[in-house]
Amino acid sequence: MVKNKIIYTGAFRFPIGDAAAARVLNNAKILRELGYDVVFISFGGEAREEDKQSDGQYYYQGFPYILSNDIDIPESNIIKRIIRFLFSGRKALSIINNNLKNVHSIIAYQPSSYFTKKLLALCKNHSIQLITDLTEWYSPNEFPGGAFAPPAWLNEWNMRVTQKRVKSKILISSFLNHFYHDSNNAVLPPLTDSKEDKWNIYKEVMTKFDGVRIIYAGTPGKKDALEKMLDAVIHCLNNGLKLQFVVLGVKKEDISHYKNSKEVTNFSSNIILCGRVPQTEVPSYYHVSDFSLLMRERNRKNMAGFPTKFAESNMAGCPVIINDTSDIRSFVENGVNGFLIPNFSLTEIIRTLGKVVQLPPETIARMKTNTKEKALKNFDFRAYIEEMKKIIQKNDFRN
Incomplete structure (x- = not known):
């Protein structure tokens, strides 16, 4: 019997609910190129009516998916929320147990210690390879x-102890690759599919701006220093620089607690808060921007992860102004396909913004072309087929 099915499962929102869904989708496209049939068992997300086929199954871009509804369940009781987080995956385990025919591997995205241990036992009993896909260290x-x-302690135990029991891993950064040096690893940054329409057919989402347009796209949370980015932009505007800052995913009320929120309002023609936009339109916003801006503190969380925004901006041909975290240094050539800010200081951000505003239009156009060309080599899933082979063809069922 040929075991050529792979189950990809975890706390993502398939098919288009979050950045994690985009990651697992493009990783699965590599596996499909290698001859495997991938089935998604997603903890969250929404089953779209247009994805439903005559057999009653849901398919997205040729991949069948099942939603286990392990996450996104409204719960006000904090104790119950913690318990659900720590033991998430129980419904997915039941679905997995009913879909083990011809399974070669199970890939678990950012699994908890509980979910990992359950999968280790299941895979050992059925001679299935277990692979974990790690993208975060909270x-x-x-x-x-x-x-x-206790939740923080258990998270540390999961990353430092439980995950080391898994022999094969997909990792998003060299930081994690170094930490898990004893396992068999494939290092994959956030990937895209350059042949998807959204990276090639762009919509007219904004009118032309007579100056330099810079964009930030996403939900900043605690990772992205949006308030500091706004401080830098406001400083530049106060000094008369022709600059426009477009912020996707953020509304005025989302930054009402920022110290600079009133100044943001005063520059409403130059600082545009767009709120949420359809995910399929984000590349179009990148495309009509000259640069994107992304600032993150240099801490363990941001060294272990890798910003999806960076890969997506590059694939849309939008050079990134960014500070040095994770493996970013390996992907940015200053003045060619972006600018690497040497540190996290407000002074350096302002200095770099002042420099890009002075660039001639032909230089910016050349940088945008360079960025797209390099992205095809750095962030298209097809460039990582050999890397994936490191783990998926090992038939490592030791677990």
Whole structure:
């Protein structure tokens, strides 16, 4: 019997609900190129009516998917929320157990310690390879109670102990690759499919701006220093620079607690808060922008991860102004396909913005062309087929 099915499961929102869904989708396209049939069992997301086929199954871009509804369940009780987080995946496990025929591997995206241990036992019993796809190392302050509460301890135990039991991994950064040096790893940054329409057919989403347009797209949360970015932009505008800052995913009320929120309002023609836009239109916003801006603190969380926004901006041909975290340094050539800010200081951000505003239009156009060309080599899934072979063809069922 040929075992050529792979189950990809975890706390993502398939098919288009979050950045994690985009990651697993493009990783699965590599696996399809290698001859495997991938089935998604997604903890969250929404089943779209247009994806439903005559057999009653849902397919997105040729991949069948099942929603387990392990996440996104409204719950006000904090204790129950913590328990659900720590033990998420119970419904997915039931679905997996009913779909084990011809399964070669199970790939678990950012699994908890509980989910990993359950999969280790299941895979051992059925001679299935277990692979974990790790993209985050959450900070203790992201959990209720902070560093001194059980959720943070369990997260550290998961990353430092449980995940080391898994022999094969897909990792998003060299930081994680170094930490898990004893396992068999494939290092894959956030990937895209350059042949998708959204990277080639762009919509007219904004009118032309007589100056330099810079964009930030996403939900900043605690990772992205949007308030500092706004401080830098406001400083430049106060000094008369012809600059427009377009912010996707953020509304006026989202930044009402920022110290600079009133100044943002005063520059409403130059600082445009667009709120949420359809995910399929984000590349069009990148395309009509001269640069994107992304600032993150240099801490463990941001060194272990890798910004999806960076890869997407590059694929849309929009050079990125960014500081040095994760593996960014390996992908940015200053003045060619972006600008690498040497540190996280407001002074350096302002200095770099001042420099790009002075660039001739032909230089910016050349940088945008360079960015797209390099993105095809750096962030298209087809460039990572050999890297994926490192783990998927090992038939490593030891677990």
